[in-house]
Amino acid sequence: MEGIVLGQYVPGNSFLHKLDPRTKLIMSAVLLWVIFLLEGPLEYTGFGLFIVFLYLLAGVSGSFLKILRPGLYLVLITLIINMIFTPGRVVLDLGLADITREGLIQGLTMGFRLVFLISMSSLVTLTTSPVRMTDGLELLLKPFKKIGVPASELAMMMNIALRFIPTFWEETDKIRKAQIARGADFDSWNLGRRIKYITALLVPLFVSAFRKADELSMAMEARGYTVGMERTSLHELKMNPRDYLVLTVFFISVAAFVINKYFI
Amino acid sequence: MGSLIEIQNLTFWYGEDKQEVPVIKDINLSVKKGEFIAVVGPNGSGKSTLIRHLNGFLAPCRGRVTVDGLDTAESRNLPVIRRKVGMVFQNPDTQLFASVVEEDVAFGVENLGLPRAEIRERVDSALAQVGMLEYKHYPPHRLSGGQKQKVAIAGILAVQPECIVLDEPTSMLDPRGKKEVREAVRALNAALGITVIYVTHDMNEVLRCDRLAALSGGEIVFTGRPEDFFADRECLHRIGLQAPPIKELVHSLTEEGFDLPRDLNSPEELVDALCR
Numbered sequence: 315m316e317g318i319v320l321g322q323y324v325p326g327n328s329f330l331h332k333l334d335p336r337t338k339l340i341m342s343a344v345l346l347w348v349i350f351l352l353e354g355p356l357e358y359t360g361f362g363l364f365i366v367f368l369y370l371l372a373g374v375s376g377s378f379l380k381i382l383r384p385g386l387y388l389v390l391i392t393l394i395i396n397m398i399f400t401p402g403r404v405v406l407d408l409g410l411a412d413i414t415r416e417g418l419i420q421g422l423t424m425g426f427r428l429v430f431l432i433s434m435s436s437l438v439t440l441t442t443s444p445v446r447m448t449d450g451l452e453l454l455l456k457p458f459k460k461i462g463v464p465a466s467e468l469a470m471m472m473n474i475a476l477r478f479i480p481t482f483w484e485e486t487d488k489i490r491k492a493q494i495a496r497g498a499d500f501d502s503w504n505l506g507r508r509i510k511y512i513t514a515l516l517v518p519l520f521v522s523a524f525r526k527a528d529e530l531s532m533a534m535e536a537r538g539y540t541v542g543m544e545r546t547s548l549h550e551l552k553m554n555p556r557d558y559l560v561l562t563v564f565f566i567s568v569a570a571f572v573i574n575k576y577f578i
Numbered sequence: 579m580g581s582l583i584e585i586q587n588l589t590f591w592y593g594e595d596k597q598e599v600p601v602i603k604d605i606n607l608s609v610k611k612g613e614f615i616a617v618v619g620p621n622g623s624g625k626s627t628l629i630r631h632l633n634g635f636l637a638p639c640r641g642r643v644t645v646d647g648l649d650t651a652e653s654r655n656l657p658v659i660r661r662k663v664g665m666v667f668q669n670p671d672t673q674l675f676a677s678v679v680e681e682d683v684a685f686g687v688e689n690l691g692l693p694r695a696e697i698r699e700r701v702d703s704a705l706a707q708v709g710m711l712e713y714k715h716y717p718p719h720r721l722s723g724g725q726k727q728k729v730a731i732a733g734i735l736a737v738q739p740e741c742i743v744l745d746e747p748t749s750m751l752d753p754r755g756k757k758e759v760r761e762a763v764r765a766l767n768a769a770l771g772i773t774v775i776y777v778t779h780d781m782n783e784v785l786r787c788d789r790l791a792a793l794s795g796g797e798i799v800f801t802g803r804p805e806d807f808f809a810d811r812e813c814l815h816r817i818g819l820q821a822p823p824i825k826e827l828v829h830s831l832t833e834e835g836f837d838l839p840r841d842l843n844s845p846e847e848l849v850d851a852l853c854r
Contacts, residue, residue, distance in 0.1 A: 537660070548687075
């Protein structure tokens with residue numbers, strides 16, 4: 315549970331851990347875009363190896379499979395649907411459905427893209443603590459404050475949401491047990507009854523959430539918080555020479571890739 | 579010592595309707611600087627409503643509340659008042675909202691817009707004062723209830739208030755947590771001279787306060803030394819409170835003809851007095 319709770323963060327001391335969250339956020343955003351530019355088996359293999367390299371570098375390779383598991387069904391369904399429903403040259407005749415060559419390629423492409431997307435974006439959360447992440451997001455959004463993006467409020471909301479996930483897990487568990495003691499059967503095979511019991515779980519949970527939000531806002535107000543105020547911060551995020559170096563090398567490589575692909 | 583908080587003829591009722599029964603009726607109370615004052619009373623006696631006036635959460639319907647001369651009804655005074663009067667609430671879980679202890683303690687100071695070095699210094703010293711410095715990198719949900727309340731107190735301390743109001747801070751804690759919090763609060767009052775207003779319905783907690791105010795049905799029915807309060811058994815009975823066991827014991831012994839002083843607050847003191 316702790317793993318889910320802390321946004322999958324794996325504490326560590328690797329090169330990727332030490333990078334400023336802003337560097338990581340910018341790079342991953344660009345890389346997510348690069349994923350959609352990939353063409354052909356060579357480029358896909360190259361990118362796949364690059365991701366594997368990053369996971370090894372961060373020392374979080376153990377979490378790779380854990381992160382992919384929830385997405386695996388999505389990948390499989392994408393693969394199957396694409397294989398069957400794309401018209402083209404039939405490779406394998408299964409009677410009801412035919413697997414086409416185009417479908418196979420399409421399916422694999424989509425599947426790999428999904429795997430890349432999941433593993434790439436997880437890499438940021440795996441190597442950045444939630445606090446640093448929200449600080450980083452706040453600073454990245456700061457320029458947009460002028461056009462009315464409430465950067466610090468958004469960061470505050472994200473911080474509170476992360477903080478209260480474990481509290482709500484506990485609360486859910488407590489209510490669930492209380493309802494079981496009153497005869498609720500959450501494992502019932504009867505779908506109608508199951509929905510009824512889930513309601514008996516969700517309603518108290520929402521009530522308690524609202525009550526907590528009320529108390530929390532009072533505690534925050536008592537400590538002098540008002541929305542839209544200028545605040546200072548305990549921790550400072552500092553872009554190190556390392557970050558500038560990484561960003562420079564990164565952007566040159568991406569530019570080289572794009573220019574090579576489309577302009578030469 | 580001058581007075582810090584002045585409550586004059588405070589009357590308050592919830593809702594707009596003036597015909598409604600007031601929750602608080604015509605209360606007068608003045609809190610001196612550096613005082614440790616306990617506010618007691620049964621459930622529904624208006625304790626929480628009363629103290630919510632002290633930092634301007636509620637504005638009086640009639641009467642006046644001033645903190646260091648600043649009227650709580652004026653909204654432009656509120657930032658200053660909330661810096662002077664810190665508040666700790668009942669539920670430790672809904673007061674801590676950062677994902678790391680030190681971040682939470684820093685919250686109030688960050689709101690003051692102080693430079694980073696000063697924030698760091700204040701956070702560390704506030705945590706040290708409540709004895710929680712070694713937990714500063716912990717996530718709050720891994721702490722015990724008593725520890726959470728101490729972190730909440732540290733968060734208030736870091737702002738360097740003149741007064742801390744605690745609204746039943748121990749009612750959701752186990753005996754050990756209660757003791758930890760009580761001792762931390764007492765230390766603040768003694769060592770730093772911070773004014774403490776301590777709301778509780780646990781009579782064991784008020785034995786060592788300087789002064790006690792008892793509420794019943796929205797009115798103050800007693801103010802004075804805790805010994806005098808517990809000696810007035812008729813008054814205690816009327817508002818539905820019971821003296822702590824040690825006071826009951828001393829009372830019974832006195833009725834049996836023992837000559838005992840009234841300010842005995844622990845079994846040890848009682849033993850000493852009996853053996854003298």
